[in-house]
Amino acid sequence: METLFSFIAFFSFAGLVVGLIKPKIFSRFVKEVPKRKIIALVFGGAMIFSAILVQAVSPDKPEVIDNQVVEQQADQTNNNQEQEITEEEVIEESEPVQNESEQVVDNQQEPQPQQTTEPNQPTSQLFSVVKVVDGDTIKVDINGTTETLRLIGINTPETVDPRKPVECFGIEASNRAKELLSNKKVRLESDPTQGERGIYGRLLRYVWLEDGTFYNKQMISDGYANEYTYNTPYKYQNEFKQAEKEARENKRGLWADDACLQEEQQEAEQTPPPANPSGHTFYLSTYHTATYYYCDTDEAWKGLSEKYLESYPSEAELLAKNPGKILHEPCQ
Numbered sequence: 305m306e307t308l309f310s311f312i313a314f315f316s317f318a319g320l321v322v323g324l325i326k327p328k329i330f331s332r333f334v335k336e337v338p339k340r341k342i343i344a345l346v347f348g349g350a351m352i353f354s355a356i357l358v359q360a361v362s363p364d365k366p367e368v369i370d371n372q373v374v375e376q377q378a379d380q381t382n383n384n385q386e387q388e389i390t391e392e393e394v395i396e397e398s399e400p401v402q403n404e405s406e407q408v409v410d411n412q413q414e415p416q417p418q419q420t421t422e423p424n425q426p427t428s429q430l431f432s433v434v435k436v437v438d439g440d441t442i443k444v445d446i447n448g449t450t451e452t453l454r455l456i457g458i459n460t461p462e463t464v465d466p467r468k469p470v471e472c473f474g475i476e477a478s479n480r481a482k483e484l485l486s487n488k489k490v491r492l493e494s495d496p497t498q499g500e501r502g503i504y505g506r507l508l509r510y511v512w513l514e515d516g517t518f519y520n521k522q523m524i525s526d527g528y529a530n531e532y533t534y535n536t537p538y539k540y541q542n543e544f545k546q547a548e549k550e551a552r553e554n555k556r557g558l559w560a561d562d563a564c565l566q567e568e569q570q571e572a573e574q575t576p577p578p579a580n581p582s583g584h585t586f587y588l589s590t591y592h593t594a595t596y597y598y599c600d601t602d603e604a605w606k607g608l609s610e611k612y613l614e615s616y617p618s619e620a621e622l623l624a625k626n627p628g629k630i631l632h633e634p635c636q
Contacts, residue, residue, distance in 0.1 A: 317351050426512060430489040438463050439477040439529055441606075442485060442511070444492070454506040454607060456498055457544045458520050459532035461558065462606075472564030473557060477528040484522070489514050495539045504589075504607030510540070524548050527557020534603070586622045587615050588629055597622055599635035 434450050435443040439460025442453050460481070461474030493510040494500060502508055511519040521540065523529040524547040531544040552559045587605040588597035589612040598605035599619075616622035623629065 312350065426491050426493040426510075428491050428493070430491060430514060433485045433488050433490055436478070436482045436485050438474075439481040439523055440532075441506075442481075444490065446492075452506045453492070453509045453511070454502055455520050456495055456508050456510055457532060457538050457540055458523055458529040459603070460523065460529040473528070476557070477523070480523070480526070480528045484513065484517075484519060485511075490519070497536055497538050498534070502607050503604065504609070506607055520544070521547050525551055525556075527551045527555075527559050530558075532603075585615050585617060586619050587613060588622060588626060590614055595630055596632040597626070597629045598632045602632055602634045604632055604634065 432445045433442055434445050437443065437452070440455045440458050442455070443450050444453055445451075460477040461471035463470050463474035463478045491512040491514070492507075493512065495508065495510065498508045500508065513519055521544060524531055524544055531541070531548040533541060551557065555561060557563065585600040586597055587600070587608060588594060589608045591609065591612040594608075594612070597619075598608075616625075619631075
């Protein structure tokens with residue numbers, strides 16, 4: 305059927321071409337010569353109609369396939385089946401390995417206990433300790449500049465003032481500070497509540513050892529220092545107060561019952577009568593910008609540079625030589 309319609313379509317196309325070129329040829333079949341328009345309508349319509357019929361009766365796939373094509377398709381089908389069987393065998397053989405892998409992955413994804421670090425430990429760079437002045441004052445190399453640091457929140461017994469006797473447990477505290485800090489690297493932490501520097505230019509800092517030990521708090525906990533608030537509460541004030549309370553309760557270090565007994569006896573035997581009848585000493589800095597002078601009960605005088613520090617046995621003597629100086633507020 306398809307062949308017939310194809311032949312009709314071809315014949316119509318040929319008739320259309322011939323009729324348009326030489327319409328007189330059709331005078332043999334009709335009484336008069338047809339017009340080209342009539343020829344175009346007849347043969348063109350027949351050609352279009354035949355083409356439509358050819359498409360309508362054409363099957364989607366060839367109805368007849370030679371033996372070679374059939375054999376090739378059969379071989380391809382067999383190959384595909386063998387490949388599928390092989391893949392299934394490989395999958396079955398590899399399933400235990402996959403399960404083991406999945407088990408390993410599951411084990412790896414089980415939640416592990418989180419490793420906690422000191423929540424307050426700073427992450428700043430390490431700095432080298434140049435000198436341990438005493439338990440609460442050190443010198444540190446910061447980017448090539450040696451800075452004096454006053455450690456926030458602690459106060460250790462006095463050992464470095466040549467005008468005053470060494471205070472109880474001062475030597476022990478100083479030795480402990482040197483043991484912890486000498487030739488070590490430390491991390492520094494500032495405290496916005498205390499400012500960047502004290503009124504004497506020393507950096508105000510907390511100190512953390514390289515292994516994470518919080519030096520300020522450790523000295524209080526071990527009984528080598530007491531908690532010290534200068535003017536305003538600081539970041540770790542509650543922690544430091546609690547550390548001192550525990551040190552007192554457990555009688556550690558300077559809080560031990562006999563910590564200062566022997567030292568007080570030796571001091572009483574060796575200390576000459578005071579040259580200052582008032583019992584107080586006054587301090588000032590001779591640096592040209594210094595304005596204040598300090599009494600010995602004001603801890604602030606310890607921040608004065610040793611290079612410019614002077615002391616006087618009386619306030620009157622100090623003012624006589626340094627008129628215009630102003631007494632620091634805590635002494636008033």
